Amino acid sequence: MISHTEQFQELNQTRQHETRGQQLDLFQPITPINLTEEYWFFSDLHNLFGEAAFPTNQAMEKTAHEKIIYPYDAKPNIQQRFDFYTSHYECIHHEYRLGYLNFKHATDLKLTRYACWSFLKHIPNTIFGQTYFLAPVIKADMDFNALNKIASEYRRITLRSDLSRAEKILAGILYSQHANYKEFYNSTSLALFNGKTYNDIKEIHNIPNKQNETLLDYMGRHTLHARIAALYRTFEKYNNSTNKTILHLNEILCNELFDKRVTMINTTGRRPEQDISQQHIDKVKKHLNNTEQAFIKKYSIKKIR
Numbered sequence: 001m002i003s004h005t006e007q008f009q010e011l012n013q014t015r016q017h018e019t020r021g022q023q024l025d026l027f028q029p030i031t032p033i034n035l036t037e038e039y040w041f042f043s044d045l046h047n048l049f050g051e052a053a054f055p056t057n058q059a060m061e062k063t064a065h066e067k068i069i070y071p072y073d074a075k076p077n078i079q080q081r082f083d084f085y086t087s088h089y090e091c092i093h094h095e096y097r098l099g100y101l102n103f104k105h106a107t108d109l110k111l112t113r114y115a116c117w118s119f120l121k122h123i124p125n126t127i128f129g130q131t132y133f134l135a136p137v138i139k140a141d142m143d144f145n146a147l148n149k150i151a152s153e154y155r156r157i158t159l160r161s162d163l164s165r166a167e168k169i170l171a172g173i174l175y176s177q178h179a180n181y182k183e184f185y186n187s188t189s190l191a192l193f194n195g196k197t198y199n200d201i202k203e204i205h206n207i208p209n210k211q212n213e214t215l216l217d218y219m220g221r222h223t224l225h226a227r228i229a230a231l232y233r234t235f236e237k238y239n240n241s242t243n244k245t246i247l248h249l250n251e252i253l254c255n256e257l258f259d260k261r262v263t264m265i266n267t268t269g270r271r272p273e274q275d276i277s278q279q280h281i282d283k284v285k286k287h288l289n290n291t292e293q294a295f296i297k298k299y300s301i302k303k304i305r
Contacts, residue, residue, distance in 0.1 A: 004128045004151070007048065008144045011132055014044040016110070039304055040116055042089075042109035043096045053123045056098065060109045064089045068118045087303045088115040114299040127155045137294040152221050153277065153284050159224040160281045163216060166231040173238070179246045187250065189215075191257035192227065193273045205276045217282070220275035226264050230256035 002010075016039050042064075046054035055063055065085050090110040096103055111119075117133035120126040131151040135142045138150065171181045189198045198215040202208075207218055219227070234253040241248065261272055268275075277284075 002048070004148055005144060007128055008132065008147065010044075010048050011040070011129070014040055014048075016040065018110075037112075037302070037304060039090075039110040039112060041096065042111055043098050045111070045116060045119070046098060049120065049123070049126060049129060053119055053126060053129075060107060061089070061091060064109060064111070064115065068115050069121070084300075088112045088118075090304050110304055112299070112302055112304045114295075114302065115304075117295070117299075124158075127151055127158070130154075134291050134295050137298060138291055153279060154288050155221045156219070156224060156277065156281060157285055157288065159221055159228065160216065160219075163219075163224055163228050163231075166228055166235075167216070169235060170231060173235075173249065174246070177244075177246050177249075184246070184250065188253050188257060191254035192223075192230075192261055194261065194271070196273060201273055201276060204273065205278065207276070207278070213280075215276075217280050218277050220277050222264055222268050222270060223272040223275040226260035226272060227257070230260045 018037050018039065042054055042060050046056060051057070068085055068088050088111065092108055092110060093105050094108060095105065096108055113133050113136075117130060120130045120133070128148070128151040131147060131154055135147055135150075139146065170184075174181050174184055186197060189201075190196070193201055196204075199209060201215055202218075205218070207215070216224075216227075230253065233256045234249070237252050237256075238244075238249050241252075264275075265271055279287075
């Protein structure tokens with residue numbers, strides 16, 4: 001799988017620019033202004049993100065119409081009226097490579113920044129690409145390190161949701177055995193954090209120990225991923241075991257958490273207790289929502305033709 005660094009470089013390299021005169025009304029006396037519009041080719045994005053994000057199993061124009069979503073709360077006003085979908089892509093014919101095939105004088109699309117984001121918006125595991133296209137409304141000329149840091153925070157949103165589902169399964173198992181979820185949750189933290197409790201980790205990172213607030217809402221993406229993987233592996237082993245005691249469930253989960261701890265250290269060079277954010281997950285959600293709304297407001301009305 002291509003790395004985020006390679007994605008960043010490829011998206012920068014494949015970004016195209018076109019300078020043209022601004023379209024003015026017939027009776028507008030002002031001299032047309034030359035505008036520089038940026039765009040990406042559908043073929044390049046297909047090669048980078050794959051068939052799921054930029055499909056080629058139907059006409060590219062039809063794909064664009066289906067993928068570019070126009071939010072109801074950001075419709076252009078009467079002065080900005082235009083065909084929204086076709087204004088965000090332009091058909092051209094040129095020579096390009098698509099996967100392992102070379103095409104000559106074939107159909108391709110120029111896509112606006114908004115169109116590119118719309119294609120990726122609902123595709124799993126494309127949060128870095130989504131953040132790349134959102135970046136101008138966060139900070140101008142953002143470098144890779146800053147972009148990757150923000151994308152990692154946004155990635156926590158999906159992982160936290162995935163973890164919530166796994167925790168509900170665990171809670172259901174414990175409920176059926178008349179066991180206390182909170183006590184079980186706290187006891188297994190020692191395996192993931194090498195003998196430290198969740199409260200220990202909160203104290204180390206100066207996270208307020210508020211009632212009904214869990215460390216899960218502050219875990220970084222690698223730690224979240226580690227706990228998710230450990231839980232689902234535990235469910236699989238527990239379901240296949242004849243020993244259905246809570247003690248055995250605890251033993252399996254502790255072993256899996258420690259195993260995922262070792263894996264995380266080996267693959268990322270970071271320990272789970274280091275991968276903790278200062279931002280509560282709700283603040284991250286709010287930041288992403290505000291960023292998307294600002295992006296939609298600015299870029300959804302930009303034309304490519």
